[in-house]
Amino acid sequence: MVDKLMTVRDMTIRFGGLTAVDGMSFDLSKNEILGVIGPNGAGKTTAFNMITGIYTPTSGEIYYKDKLINGKAPHEIAKLGIKRTFQQSRLFDTLSVLDNVLLGMAAVKKNDLIKSIIRRDLLLKENDEDIGKALDLLGRFSEEMRNDCYKPAGDLTPGDRRKLEICRALASDPDVLLLDEPAAGMDPQETVELMDDILKIRTLKDGIGIILIEHDMAVVQKTSDYNVVLSYGKVISSGTFEEVSSDKNVQEAYLGSEELQ
Amino acid sequence: MITNNSQNKTNGLLSKLAAIIVLVVASTLIFIISIAESETLTIALVIVAAALIIGLNKLQRVRQFVNSAIAREKTTLIIVGLLLALAVPLPLREEPYVIHILVIAGIYIILTLGLNIQVGSTGIPNLGFAAFFGVGAYASSLLTTNFDVSFWTALIIAAIISALFGFLLGFPSLKTRSYHLALVSIAFGLVTYIFLNNLAFTGGPNGVNNIPAPELFGKSMFSTTKLLGQNYPMQLNFYYLVLFFIIIMVIISHFFYNSRVGLNWNAVREDEIAAKCSGINVTNSKLMAFSIGAFYAGVAGALYAHFIGYISPQNFNMNISLNMLGMVILGGMDNILGASLGAFLLAMAPEKFRALANFRVIASGSIIILMLMFRPAGIIPQKMRDYGKLVTKRLNARKDVDNG
Numbered sequence: 001m002v003d004k005l006m007t008v009r010d011m012t013i014r015f016g017g018l019t020a021v022d023g024m025s026f027d028l029s030k031n032e033i034l035g036v037i038g039p040n041g042a043g044k045t046t047a048f049n050m051i052t053g054i055y056t057p058t059s060g061e062i063y064y065k066d067k068l069i070n071g072k073a074p075h076e077i078a079k080l081g082i083k084r085t086f087q088q089s090r091l092f093d094t095l096s097v098l099d100n101v102l103l104g105m106a107a108v109k110k111n112d113l114i115k116s117i118i119r120r121d122l123l124l125k126e127n128d129e130d131i132g133k134a135l136d137l138l139g140r141f142s143e144e145m146r147n148d149c150y151k152p153a154g155d156l157t158p159g160d161r162r163k164l165e166i167c168r169a170l171a172s173d174p175d176v177l178l179l180d181e182p183a184a185g186m187d188p189q190e191t192v193e194l195m196d197d198i199l200k201i202r203t204l205k206d207g208i209g210i211i212l213i214e215h216d217m218a219v220v221q222k223t224s225d226y227n228v229v230l231s232y233g234k235v236i237s238s239g240t241f242e243e244v245s246s247d248k249n250v251q252e253a254y255l256g257s258e259e260l261q
Numbered sequence: 262m263i264t265n266n267s268q269n270k271t272n273g274l275l276s277k278l279a280a281i282i283v284l285v286v287a288s289t290l291i292f293i294i295s296i297a298e299s300e301t302l303t304i305a306l307v308i309v310a311a312a313l314i315i316g317l318n319k320l321q322r323v324r325q326f327v328n329s330a331i332a333r334e335k336t337t338l339i340i341v342g343l344l345l346a347l348a349v350p351l352p353l354r355e356e357p358y359v360i361h362i363l364v365i366a367g368i369y370i371i372l373t374l375g376l377n378i379q380v381g382s383t384g385i386p387n388l389g390f391a392a393f394f395g396v397g398a399y400a401s402s403l404l405t406t407n408f409d410v411s412f413w414t415a416l417i418i419a420a421i422i423s424a425l426f427g428f429l430l431g432f433p434s435l436k437t438r439s440y441h442l443a444l445v446s447i448a449f450g451l452v453t454y455i456f457l458n459n460l461a462f463t464g465g466p467n468g469v470n471n472i473p474a475p476e477l478f479g480k481s482m483f484s485t486t487k488l489l490g491q492n493y494p495m496q497l498n499f500y501y502l503v504l505f506f507i508i509i510m511v512i513i514s515h516f517f518y519n520s521r522v523g524l525n526w527n528a529v530r531e532d533e534i535a536a537k538c539s540g541i542n543v544t545n546s547k548l549m550a551f552s553i554g555a556f557y558a559g560v561a562g563a564l565y566a567h568f569i570g571y572i573s574p575q576n577f578n579m580n581i582s583l584n585m586l587g588m589v590i591l592g593g594m595d596n597i598l599g600a601s602l603g604a605f606l607l608a609m610a611p612e613k614f615r616a617l618a619n620f621r622v623i624a625s626g627s628i629i630i631l632m633l634m635f636r637p638a639g640i641i642p643q644k645m646r647d648y649g650k651l652v653t654k655r656l657n658a659r660k661d662v663d664n665g
Contacts, residue, residue: 092527103524107539
């Protein structure tokens with residue numbers, strides 16, 4: 001049980017008459033990359049939104065390190081150590097690359113009004129440490145971004161945006177990282193880099209568990225240890241990539257049953 | 262590595278000189294343009310200023326040099342700027358009205374700094390900011406006239422009461438955003454105005470009269486001051502009083518801006534969901550922006566009430582709110598210097614357009630429209646936060662490793 005980071009049991013959410021996610025269950029262990037795949041509209045991003053507190057599940061339980069977390073506010077969940085990226089990257093566009101990474105540390109920092117006025121010395125020291133950490137982190141993913149860290153995040157290429165989003169999420173040393181379709185909108189070269197980056201995350205932080213939503217099967221095949229396949233909100237298959245890709249249910253969900261015959 | 266010390270020294274001196282000259286020329290021009298009574302002089306100086314700006318933009322090398330000089334010589338510029346601000350009223354002994362306008366402009370600077378925290382830093386469109394200004398002014402004048410509280414205590418209590426009102430407006434506003442939030446703030450401004458106009462203890466439409474002067478070292482600030490062997494009008498006292506508060510408020514703003522508080526405000530402005538998922542308590546951040554912004558307005562309100570001596574609801578109506586929003590937009594969002602400059606210029610503008618009589622509101626409005634067309638980010642736009650040595654020392658260290 002020590003290796004379990006997260007346990008999700010029968011997570012369900014209904015929007016009016018629509019059941020977007022229906023009884024989803026999975027476990028996430030330390031050092032594991034869990035791929036969540038499924039056709040468009042299967043409920044993958046909705047599942048992420050429930051784990052990170054943006055939606056509250058209608059029923060079911062989400063345990064993180066044996067603690068029940070459903071219903072908690074997004075910033076509380078981030079503080080516990082669960083960070084995410086977004087399908088449509090949501091950077092702080094008018095702020096610099098460095099500020100984006102510094103903001104990623106907000107989960108482990110106090111927003112202290114009094115200290116910001118009367119204890120400037122402490123603040124400066126903390127700033128110094130934070131900036132050192134942020135620049136190191138940036139350097140691991142892209143030397144150019146590190147050297148050009150005052151560039152507005154809005155001016156970055158899609159590939160760099162994705163890298164910066166990952167850096168921002170990693171800045172607070174999370175134990176669980178949720179990546180929502182990181183390869184969306186990337187060219188083949190950027191996708192190859194991204195696969196390396198995903199594998200790199202594990203070397204930066206020992207024991208981190210990653211959940212990856214992805215449509216690009218090459219990325220899933222190369223990176224994931226275990227997969228969950230969602231279709232219309234239900235888990236229809238799970239296992240290693242080889243197992244799920246040869247599963248008849250999965251092929252049907254992706255291709256439609258008629259084509260297989 | 263060979264360094265040429267003497268060349269560095271002359272370069273340093275040159276850039277210091279350039280920075281000082283730019284500051285002095287720019288502030289003198291702005292100052293004379295805004296107070297000159299003759300129209301020919303005003304127009305001539307505006308043309309000179311425009312020529313200087315265009316010339317500077319054409320000469321790339323000079324512009325670069327000036328820009329880097331300004332960036333390098335911040336401390337010198339602050340000291341010279343302070344000296345200028347201290348010296349400004351000295352030649353105006355015979356012109357109490359000009360000092361009066363400068364004091365009002367100063368009060369607007371404090372107000373705009375507060376509004377800038379809400380609109381510029383946090384992205385809360387507040388169209389009812391005059392309400393906080395009014396609450397501050399009424400709180401401090403009612404305290405001093407009815408309860409015999411000293412000005413200084415009243416000012417602090419007024420600012421705190423104003424901040425509480427900010428907090429109160431913050432709560433219903435948390436669920437709303439952009440247009441809806443703007444509407445909530447308009448409603449808040451109107452409700453406050455109507456209350457001030459109808460409540461008995463605020464004096465109704467007549468407001469509060471005979472607000473006592475602040476006292477400093479047992480001396481009333483409504484009396485003349487002897488300075489350098491000459492008698493100065495009482496406006497001078499208030500000039501330095503307001504200047505003192507501007508300095509404090511600028512320092513506080515600067516501290517917020519350069520800390521996690523300001524950074525989190527920016528994150529909330531950019532993307533609330535991403536901010537939440539990064540671990541920022543958006544509710545707290547917004548309420549902080551609401552109350553701190555209102556705190557500034559409370560300070561400004563108290564200063565205004567005790568300077569003018571009487572207040573009525575009319576001083577805190579919707580027009581004032583819109584005017585202040587214009588100041589932030591004109592000067593530059595989320596930029597302390599920009600917001601202050603915008604406040605100063607728009608506070609002086611009505612005096613300039615006095616000749617246009619009733620059309621002067623149109624003149625102020627056209628300035629803002631022209632600005633939005635040609636320089637939408639404001640006179641001094643928002644800049645990337647500069648961490649100076651903290652960043653450069655690390656980047657240079659890496660370069661040295663690569664080279665060696």
